[in-house]
Amino acid sequence: MLTLYSFGPGANSLKPLLALYEKGLEFTPRFVDPTKFEHHEEWFKKINPRGQVPALDHDGNVITESTVICEYLEDAFPDAPRLRPTDPVQIAEMRVWTKWVDEYFCWCVSTIGWERGIGPMARALSDEEFEEKVKRIPIPEQQAKWRSARAGFPKEVLNEEMRKIRVSIDRLEKRLSESTWLAGEDYTLADICNFAIANGMEKGFDDIVNTAATPNLVAWIERINARPACIEMFAKSKSEFAARKPFAKSEEQAQA
Template identity: 50%
Template sequence: MTLKYYHAEPVANSLKSMIPLKEKGLDFESVYVDLHKFEQHQPWFVAINPEGQVPVLDHDGTIITHTTVINEYLEDAFPDAPPLRPNTPEGNARMRYWNKFIDEHVMNFVSMHGWHRMVGVIARGVDSGEFEKLVERIPLHEQREKWKTARSGFSEADLANATRKIEVAVDKVEAQLGENDWLAGEMFTLADINFYAHCGMMVERMFPELDIATRTPRLVAWRDRMTARPGVAAALGMPDHTAPGLRTWTGHAR
């Protein structure tokens, strides 16, 4: 049995499936894909994932893409490793409700700020002619549009709307954490990992205007419980090659 994980820095999508791999204690080969060099759109990588996106899991030649799908796959394929999915129908439904909310609501709006602040810096760092060529090579139409928008910058109205959506999400999480210790109930699950990787781990740094420390104290306590988990800490400890000048969110000086 060989597991290979193609990923970038330990944040967002790449972190989201790295945490389950570490939490479940699975032995895997790490393959770093350098997004600063646009390696995810290179022919060698597109041959693995035609959508040109990280992360990718290769399990004995079976290719799995999209983090929520990868994470449920790990539960199905390695039932003897510590579970991150409740073993009741209701628990699974609660977990999947949150995963859906995070995938379709939280992720897109955090991502807009991420693309504006970080990917924009990368996109604007490329010469015009070269940028056109890079964009042409991107397999997915949506991703091509996102790169172009990142280069020109998202509108203030779109960014403000995204921040408002994040505000709704953190309030929703705060309310849920008043009911249970973890998002889907009394058990730490893939839903917690999902929210942490996309938003929870860095929400204070990304959205200082939301005043997270006083607004959502249960979210802060939950975030600290997450960060303290050995599996999460191991995932966060994976190499971070973020280019200088792009480290605001991971706590480094710009």
């Protein structure tokens, strides 16, 4: 039995979510609401003590870290459609791209996302409310990031992250001008993991990601969005998230 705890089809949560749909595996989606800080609730920290999503529960074994979950699915379900090549050289190429997105591309996009999205949410809280939320975050670095978002990231930090985003976009565009998919001619976890960060950039970063400046990157984003598994993932995730009940309430009811 598979249960995936995630924020839904975006950023790191999208990686294993799309992988599950692409592999055709049955699973229970449990969408955690970041606007309600559900990932810092005690019930969730019993699942992942780090208070982070995504987290995959497979028959009581909890696997964390988005790319690790994707690789785990390849190992645990070898008979499902493959998202990892069989050739060792191509596997290495795939892992170069998944390592790069985790260590470089994701982080610069994340900082801008925190400035634009988390900052206003953090500033909407009173000092008392904010401190109450922060003390429940188990990772010191995440506490510091919340404080930076609330204060506003320094301009020099944002400028440097935008520079890294441009470097990232150039790298993706160059590679996709040479090949249909990132790790070669086959669609793999390299594409899923980078798509999780790049999808939507043609709207949020339209000055640098557009059909004129990055035609191959935009075509790749559209190609993945047109895949049946991706279409199904977005459609089902939207309806399932809308129908869900807050976990905190469910936990209290279960204890009553």
